[in-house]
Amino acid sequence: MKNSISQIKKALIEKKISVGELYDEYLAKAKSNNNNSFNLVIDKENNISSINDSQSRYDNGNPLPLDGIPLGIKDLFCTKGIRTTASSKILSNFTPNYESFVTQQLLNDGSIFIGKNNCDEFAMGSSNETSYFGPVINPWKNKNSQKDNLVPGGSSGGSAAAVAEGSCVASMGTDTGGSIRQPASLCGIVGLKPTFGSCSRWGIVAFASSLDQAGPLTNCVEDAAYILNSINKHDFNDSTSSNHQREDYLIDINNSIEKKIKIGIPSDYLEDVSEDILNQIDNTKKALSKHGIEFVDVKFKTTEYALSTYYILAPAEASSNLARYDGIRYGVREEGESLDDIYLNSRTKGFGDEVTRRILIGAYVLSAGYYDAYYRQAQKVRRLIKNDFQRILNEVDFILTPTTPNEAFKIGDKLDPISMYKNDIYTVPTSLAGLPGISIPSGLSKNGLPLGVQFIGNYFEEKTLLQLAALAEKELSFNE
Amino acid sequence: MSDIDIKRISYLAKLKLPLEKEEFYSNSLKDIIKWVDNLKKVDTSRTEPLHNVTKKTVSIRNDEVSKSNSVDDVLSNAPERAQNFFKVPKVVE
Numbered sequence: 001m002k003n004s005i006s007q008i009k010k011a012l013i014e015k016k017i018s019v020g021e022l023y024d025e026y027l028a029k030a031k032s033n034n035n036n037s038f039n040l041v042i043d044k045e046n047n048i049s050s051i052n053d054s055q056s057r058y059d060n061g062n063p064l065p066l067d068g069i070p071l072g073i074k075d076l077f078c079t080k081g082i083r084t085t086a087s088s089k090i091l092s093n094f095t096p097n098y099e100s101f102v103t104q105q106l107l108n109d110g111s112i113f114i115g116k117n118n119c120d121e122f123a124m125g126s127s128n129e130t131s132y133f134g135p136v137i138n139p140w141k142n143k144n145s146q147k148d149n150l151v152p153g154g155s156s157g158g159s160a161a162a163v164a165e166g167s168c169v170a171s172m173g174t175d176t177g178g179s180i181r182q183p184a185s186l187c188g189i190v191g192l193k194p195t196f197g198s199c200s201r202w203g204i205v206a207f208a209s210s211l212d213q214a215g216p217l218t219n220c221v222e223d224a225a226y227i228l229n230s231i232n233k234h235d236f237n238d239s240t241s242s243n244h245q246r247e248d249y250l251i252d253i254n255n256s257i258e259k260k261i262k263i264g265i266p267s268d269y270l271e272d273v274s275e276d277i278l279n280q281i282d283n284t285k286k287a288l289s290k291h292g293i294e295f296v297d298v299k300f301k302t303t304e305y306a307l308s309t310y311y312i313l314a315p316a317e318a319s320s321n322l323a324r325y326d327g328i329r330y331g332v333r334e335e336g337e338s339l340d341d342i343y344l345n346s347r348t349k350g351f352g353d354e355v356t357r358r359i360l361i362g363a364y365v366l367s368a369g370y371y372d373a374y375y376r377q378a379q380k381v382r383r384l385i386k387n388d389f390q391r392i393l394n395e396v397d398f399i400l401t402p403t404t405p406n407e408a409f410k411i412g413d414k415l416d417p418i419s420m421y422k423n424d425i426y427t428v429p430t431s432l433a434g435l436p437g438i439s440i441p442s443g444l445s446k447n448g449l450p451l452g453v454q455f456i457g458n459y460f461e462e463k464t465l466l467q468l469a470a471l472a473e474k475e476l477s478f479n480e
Numbered sequence: 481m482s483d484i485d486i487k488r489i490s491y492l493a494k495l496k497l498p499l500e501k502e503e504f505y506s507n508s509l510k511d512i513i514k515w516v517d518n519l520k521k522v523d524t525s526r527t528e529p530l531h532n533v534t535k536k537t538v539s540i541r542n543d544e545v546s547k548s549n550s551v552d553d554v555l556s557n558a559p560e561r562a563q564n565f566f567k568v569p570k571v572v573e
Binding site for chain 2: 094095308326337362384417
């Protein structure tokens with residue numbers, strides 16, 4: 001069992017370990033892992049002043065909420081003075097001069113960054129195979145074919161693998177259509193996507209701005225609450241940052257929710273799923289029923305349209321967001337005789353296949369003659385999807401779904417993009433609605449691989465969502 | 481669905497696809513556009529497009545000048561610079 005943030009802080013307070021020793025321990029794992037989970041690892045001497053400052057706060061008896069905790073950061077967050085690549089060739093030489101809002105909050109709370117986690121290029125992928133720096137390997141093995149290297153999921157695949165292999169205590173990820181929850185599920189850890197607008201997008205390399213949201217990948221639900229407390233703040237630099245009153249997500253995490261809980265299980269999500277996946281839902285239902293939680297069947301009317309809507313809107317937004325990469329102001333420039341040649345060559349050589357594909361889809365659905373039929377229609381269907389969730393969340397407090405339709409698959413197994421896109425069938429609808437979702441490990445497949453379930457809550461109700469997830473976690477915990 | 485003119489789309493996206501890859505992307509795009517075509521059967525005649533999922537995001541701040549990003553900071557990642565400028569090939573004769 002890996003140590004939680006509160007256990008580590010206790011050891012630091014009781015002087016059983018120093019901040020420097022703790023860093024050494026995780027650094028050794030980060031450096032020796034063979035899973036390619038980091039694009040960059042930060043040596044101790046480059047963090048020495050943060051380590052010393054943190055230790056003196058412990059020595060003085062006033063540690064900060066995340067003091068000394070070694071965190072991984074998805075290589076999509078701009079980190080001041082630390083190379084930030086989005087796992088793309090075009091940004092492979094980019095060192096930001098500013099810190100993203102979210103990572104600044106984590107630094108303000110005393111955490112120490114151990115490195116930048118590998119991810120899919122520009123967060124576009126569900127298996128971490130699109131990274132310019134090569135695929136990430138899932139630390140878990142199929143017990144019936146031990147030699148196979150499996151995908152960790154994506155796009156926060158390096159984050160998920162790093163937490164699962166124990167080379168950081170937790171990692172910051174981003175989720176556009178499932179990029180935190182899906183890899184968390186395939187690596188047997190916890191992944192939280194907060195409500196859209198909770199955590200500022202400022203300083204995160206943009207993919208699809210109406211969907212992107214930062215969130216933690218952690219060993220346990222309590223750790224997710226620790227991180228959420230730090231990062232969930234209003235920011236004037238993000239025009240979609242919500243200015244609602246934030247709660248303390250940690251303080252009551254182990255208390256039961258005060259009212260009677262009703263959870264909906266969408267029967268349409270469970271048509272044609274494997275026995276392994278059905279078992280996760282059944283086990284969760286049994287475990288929580290013991291606590292007086294009621295389960296009812298619910299049925300969405302829009303599920304069959306969710307992926308289509310997403311694969312129009314996300315590429316459309318990506319194609320505009322990625323227009324900024326032109327080889328002029330930052331990033332890798334390819335030679336060309338004219339300015340136009342520089343643009344064309346830098347972009348064509350700088351982007352990988354999947355990113356190119358999505359830029360092309362985006363350009364197509366936004367182009368004259370197709371805009372109304374695709375982009376505008378998708379925005380309208382998005383409203384219907386949101387309304388569908390609101391209808392169901394008027395009947396129930398939470399929704400329970402599988403996180404993924406399958407266990408981790410072999411690297412190189414899914415070559416066809418559409419079959420890859422279908423991995424996100426349970427996470428994409430929540431993203432389109434902007435609702436918070438958390439994936440927690442729920443059990444093992446017949447092949448001994450981790451699977452997860454997803455709880456979806458109402459807007460900005462992360463507090464009760466985390467309480468429910470913490471309760472389910474206690475009941476469902478399994479040993480590796 | 482009409483045919484996809486991959487040359488036009490890549491022109492719009494400022495990409496110069498190598499000839500041998502044009503067919504690959506063209507076929508891929510066709511498959512995906514066919515796959516998302518099911519949206520056309522949804523009746524949205526009385527539905528407004530959704531741009532922003534939450535409403536709690538209207539925040540107004542005072543318009544005060546603050547200092548961030550010095551010229552050197554901004555230019556530090558430039559592939560080519562000359563004095564305080566980004567450098568590019570000549571664009572006017």
